[in-house]
Amino acid sequence: MVTALIVLYFISAITNSKKIVILSGVVFSFLLYPETFFIICAISLLVKILSTYVIIKDLYIALTVLVLILLKNTFFSTASGYQLVGVSFALFQVCYYIKDNISCGDLISKLSFFPQLYCGPIVKPSSFDRLKKINIKSLALYHLIFAIGLFFKIYVAYVTHKIFLEDNSLLNSVFWLAYMYSDYLSWSLMGIGIAGLAGFKMPMSFRAPFFCRNVSQFYSRWNITVFKWCNDFFKVSGSKKYRKYKAYINIIVSVSVLSLWHGLTFNFLSFGIFNITYFLIQNKIKKYRKILLISQILFYFLVGYTFNGIIPNYIFPTISYKYGILFIVSLVTLFLFDFFFYRKVKKIISISPPLVIAVSLIFVTISFFVRHIDGQFYYAQF
Template sequence: MINLQPYSNPNYFMILLAALLPIMIGLYFGRRLKIYEALFTFSFLVLTFGGDHWHQGVALIIYTIYQVGLTMGFERYRRTKNQTSIFVSTVLLSILPLVIVKFTPLFPNDHSFNIGFLGISYLTFKTVQVIMELRDGTIKEISWQQYLQFLLFFPTISSGPIDRYRRFIKDYDHVPDRKTYLADVDQAVFYLFQGFLYKYILGYIFGTLLLPNVSQAALSQRYALGGTGISWYLLAYMYVYSMYLFFDFAGYSLFAVSISYFMGIKTPMNFNKPFLAHNIKEFWNRWHMTLSFWFRDFIFMRFTFWVMKHHWVKNRVRMSQLAYLVNFLVMGFWHGITWYYIVYGLFHAAAIILNDYWLRYKKKHADQIPHNKWTEGLAIFATFNIVCFSFLIFSGFLNQLWF
């Protein structure tokens, strides 16, 4: 059986675009072919999780049945007397499979909990979001058919972007007029070619041509120096890896958004010139935006409200700092149970807390601090280097140098 990873090679795009034609023709004539879209999704899930990855396919089926049943059960019983206990239990149960998957690598000889599959994190983010918004009342009702379509929307299933249920269903239930759809197709074509530029040209240059060379040179220089001195190749590795990480992931995200637009679904963008950010807070409003905003809404804000409700911290500044720490620590653990992912999360928590101190100081002494194109350039330069250093931590390359 053919097995293709999403957006992995030219053959994949040829099959994908051919399969999209009936959907596009239907939308052009004002109809959404929902049965065909369901068959389209099923076919590409088989291509992704079939063949050698059949065990991931089985895990996806079990996971989907589990999450749909959990969410629909919560939707039915959320207004009972023990609604808080039911809500907390449902959220914990929804993230349980992901927690098991993240902790499984700590037990490399134990394969009994091999329940992971490509995209489990992003599906979990979707389920938690729906459960929390059902609790809040922002989602009034939900059908299992629409929920299934949202959960398994193929262009974004493996690595996002992370859409929101209400926004997705609004697009799914609404067929754009012909003029609007043609504009969407034009945008989709632009994103598709931009994705090719990012992932297959720039990503290839930085990830395949440059990264192995600078990593080997950094390791060689490290051994030659006997663990002393500055490795300039390590600095080169930091910048090259940062560029590769951006172009590879941004390229993938552009593909996902492009295919979504072809299908009449305006999946939100994931990146907005993040390396032009003036500070670390602005960076997180530009980098992997759907993930950043998900953590803001469902970790940072929820933790803040919980602290306020229980009067744990009265000082609002200290409360926000504690929330940042929890937010980025959770993000670090989500990436993986290794020291460099956790340090990466703590690094960004510290950076954003220090940034808040600076912004408050800057506001208080606005008349004493110059603001012009030179200071803006300095802010962008400093933020860029701070971010690149965090990506060096994230890469795990320091682990190779030190251990």
């Protein structure tokens, strides 16, 4: 998958053509995951039939999609030995397209676009519109974003994944969260970079999720498009009677969707219950800022156990000093990215856009030939 993304990056950088990049993305989806591609073709045909002859409320569409995703990730998961990679995100996107006037071929190309299909984000039709302005600075930005995403995948995600697999201490949840974030963030950044170079815009999946005050804010910054999908299709009434419960309902719905999305298993159900309970507790202590901060830090130490259903065997980490240092470096790198990148990126690019482009191209080219991994991304299994 990494090789395919790098090839698409070069295609996008050389051609700057939206049509060529989308077509190339569809070809990669067909060649690498033909089962998923043919399912998307069937879904697209069904969507066109329904949009032509049947009027369905948005809520019913979203519920149907959620049930299908639940069944898919329960019976066609990694654990079952056979998976339909990318179908979940395609189904999420269907909710935005089912009432949109779009041809079947165009729908297939957008649902199966490789850089966003397998790990998201959930892309609305408007995201594929051509950007109005593409200058040297915007090109430098997207070159840099792709290069950073590739760096996170082949170095940071590699280190955090190895540590997560080898360690079963009390810090296992932290190791898992760092791995999941770096791996998922890397895919998201590479997709944004490829799309941007071709002249259209993929939405962000993350925005500094670990600089949050509470669980509710965390999920509004983690997997942003899924959170927005919940708000778009599971709307709370604006009447005074229900307004005071809106925050509760939104977080319960969002966490429930996240839990059901991954599959109907005990650990994912416990993950949902844990998050909802934690939100309710934090809502009671929100006036006490220091206690709330401590509870949020504790959340990062605990959430992985419910998601993975793992009970730690050791108190202290069992990894070597070498990987301990590498993990600290990886964690600091992620925090520095979240804290500085969005604020400083314009200044970095304005210094010398051609230099940024050249350095990014050199790094990606070298990585294409010397890297040692080309594995599947974490969220592609869902």
